[in-house]
Amino acid sequence: MDDSQKSTTDDSSKRSSYSAEWQNGIVIAMEQKILFDAVTTRPQILSLHNEPVVFVPTELTGKDNTAWVTAEISMQKEKKSGSLPPSVQLIGSLEVCYTDVCARCGADTSGEFTEHFRYRIFTGKEPEDAFAEKECSEDEVESLYLGGGENAGVIDIEELIKEQIYLNMPMQNICSSSCQGRCPGCGVNLNIAECRCEKDYSHSPFAALAKLKQKEKQQ
């Protein structure tokens, strides 16, 4: 972890009140959802600059799951075309930096990835015949149905970003491909210290055996 990342991590006030900017002048808070009906046929660009996003609650994994996200997301209303009802086309690119602990040695480590994604967003529930799926599969656009109920017609940008981070985050991070990990015997970090197992040989259950063998040799 370098110093610049540390200082941003410590800025906890930012976490609860960070905002995103629409390039056409409308400023919204990230927590605010975007109404499907408010998206126009003119593209609107949402930009995020190194904002903290907790993509999985800490309670679930026992570690800090904050990623630092720089994103550009464009949204545009598309009129009814063919068999498709009106939709919102969402095109996004993400640059994600994260910190983690090495799965081998436990040292702090960091990583980054970029990802591009596209959604075609519809109101209502997913139709049973999944007509949209067929038409969208060619250009790798994911269909998203906002469903009914309380959140009907609400596009939750933060949830989409979290989903993309979750899908692209490596299951296990390592500090380096040459990481030696920790000795299973003495637990020492083999990248920075030598194994102490031999020094502690006398405490090992094999020590008695070794002594016997030595005696045999001497005889």
Ligand SMILES: [Zn+2]
């Ligand atoms: Zn390591």
Ligand SMILES: [Zn+2]
């Ligand atoms: Zn050891």
